Amino acid sequence: MEFRFSRMEKLLRGHRVRTVSVDGTPAEFVNDPALVRRILVKDGQNYGKGDLFQKARVLSKAGLLAQDDTLHRHYRRLAHPYLRPAAVTDHTPAMAQIARNAVASWRPGQAVDIQAQMCRTASAIALSTLFGGLPHTVSSVLGEHLATLSWEMIRKPLHGKAASRAQQQTTSQRLVKALADFRSLLASYIADADQLNPPDPTTDYLSALLSDTGRNGTPDLSTDQICGEAVMMLTAATVTTASVMSWALYVLSSHPLIEEKVLKDLAQTTGTDTPPAQAHGHEHGHGPPGYTMRFLTEVLRLYPPVWITCRKTLSNATLGDHTLPTGTHVLFSSYLLHRDPDRYPDPHRFDPDRWLSLRPTTQDASYIPFGTGARGCVGESFAWKELQILLGAVTQEWQLAIQPGTKVRAAADTTLHPRRLLMIPQPR
Incomplete structure (x- = not known):
């Protein structure tokens, strides 16, 4: 099966569940939001991580990506203090300063590789906020390795002949080198820090990992596992943010009236606006979200970075009218679920104002850019704030235009991203 979305939409039309093949392996493709929610929430204990697409599991199989639900919950609780809304508020000044510094380096009329720049900026933000205890010199070098690693991860094919070819190409070699360099430097720092003094678990997420111990008082994770967990957390935060922001800036360059409304809203907002995915609706006294948040919500609807997900049944399961044997x-696909015409009229049209009356619902999975259920993204609050800050930093300083003679196409790799996005900045 090749993931050409128009072909998949035609193949799945009228089917809630349909058998497909991925690299010769049969799989059941679910295209019903109620059934997807059943997989992720109600019957979540019956489904484990699938292995048709490796995604981040090439980086780590411990901590948050552990197959065991008890371990996953443990490391989720460990990460939560640094990602909860109150912590995100504390992170906001650092996020804003890093974003301003990044866009200040751009030059009028000189093409900017937006995705590479967003990888570099999001890497710096992730390291500064979640691994803030690192010395500046270490953090700076790690940031460069993380930016390279994230950009290579974004472009990594997930399946088929393209994935096989990538293993032989320099892209894969650059990814492997960036990963090795990052892990080597972080492991060296951990070894030195361990000899100097014990880490304070309240400092940052890395310190919490280093301080985490099992019942017998010994560390739960080895240095190698901690490095894997650190890479997974930082890369996940970077690749998704970079992909979404690239699409957001592309959309603004293509829709001047939408750009004008975003700029006006950013000039008026206090930064406390609640995204639709976290609001509770008019019945609880909340008005509709501001235009910037509606804009970002629509970007995530049409261009969800985690565009496809695989699960595997851990026992015999029933899904609608289908009986699924173990294994x-x-x-x-969130991409297809987000374009369901029954939920979203004129689903391929970019319309932030659809979120004036529409709300993401907990009753199905028709809007899941961050997943849902027990394994939904632990960093959702962090992501919303970072996207808002990055959008403001770029658009209030620069007006961007697509480099003449280029056509932007979507690439469905590890994330859904623009295949190539060169933009020309001009001062506001």
């Missing part, structure tokens, strides 16, 4: 691969 059945189950797929679903």
